[in-house]
Amino acid sequence: MKNNRYKILVLSDLKKSESTLLKSSVGLAKMIDGEVKLFHVKKHIDIVKRENQFSAMRSLNEEHNNTKKQIDNLVETFSHTYGLNISGNYAFGKIKEEIQKQIELYNPDVIVLGQRDASSFKLIGDSVTRFILKKFKGIVMIASNENALEPDKKMTLAMLNGSRKIFNTGLSKALMTHTATPLKSFKIISSQNEEAEALDVMEDKVIEYKFEQNDNTLTTLSSYLLKSNINLLCVDRNEKQKKSTQEMPLHEVVNKINVSVLVSEA
Template identity: 30%
Template structure:
């Protein structure tokens, strides 16, 4: 087990799905690459467990469910800990899922929140729109894991970024991921053709960047997703601080793009 002080705190939101299992495995691999610690957080509404009028019966049902869920999650965690030589902590909470998640994120202030993604759908973490809620309401970097169950490698990963620059808030984690400067970061953007063109910068060596520009239009996101896939980008980053396209590339289009991509997407705060 690695005992040195961790640089990053990774919080994995888990249900008991294969998608969230893949997200946890990806989180562990990422943590090993950037010197991070991993915490698992699971939330369930008491109403999903205790549908009894008798308070004692309801409490017993909650206790039994907690034991069952904890047993399943700990079995998975112990297997990963043994294989990867890491320590993973776990917290199970009962209550309103959205509020519990927001309170948890506000309390521990993780550097990265990680969620899984099911085939053709963002992870339904207890509520259908929980991922959208996290994207909208939580001030954290958010990683939406890829669709499959592969153990994604984050070693010298091929990075793509939406926009014209990496702001300082997201530059450190990108720099820790991007150790091989021979392979450039690819910048993708969709711009209004009436706006003047601007150069792409990374606040580092400009040789580090290659730019792809698309014009706004009905098929802009499809073209963007196709190019991201075609360039073998392995992780796509979307800074929340957009510039000229802030009004066009909002939360709804970020969600649409996540649906269209089969790779992990990192939303930078």
């Protein structure tokens, strides 16, 4: 049994979706009795664009002040609104190196990232998401940029391809307490004639839906998840795929599903 509160590290680009990202992080924290730390990294090259040393130093000082003020205001607003312990920090340097340092320093149980925005390059882009999924062995939540997890409200939880690992962690009881039943399971199969494998997670309270594998499967699934008001989709990683289920690369799921995705421990 966990004696301390779960530590949730939120990696933010401080752009327009920051409030939705932090709101979903707070929603998760309220469910699992966690604390939240917001962390932002900016590359020096994006700050120092002036030629002489004096101008460069002035740019850095301005950016330090502006970034600290922005993070402090954001953290203070959410802490006051939701009565939750939220802290904030930032660094200037190489993005992946600074993130790795922060992970080692904070030792989070869960990392939260925003979904990749295909229209522009952001801190939490596809490469950073892959970096986190490769380097961090704990639970990762890829939060939807549009549909936040609402703090202190029941959510609708679903599983992809019979994902079960989340239910074998200390988070499972807390998540299920805040989940509206019935639990839903979405399975991608190679043909409609395949037999469905029996579910062993709350089997009597699970509704299963099947989607046949094709080029548009994830697009169709994403649309259906939104119409079904699914708030959080549980996905396993590093699990051998069953013969009855087509292999679906994790990065494709993360990039194409428009609801928040909770990725299991490695």
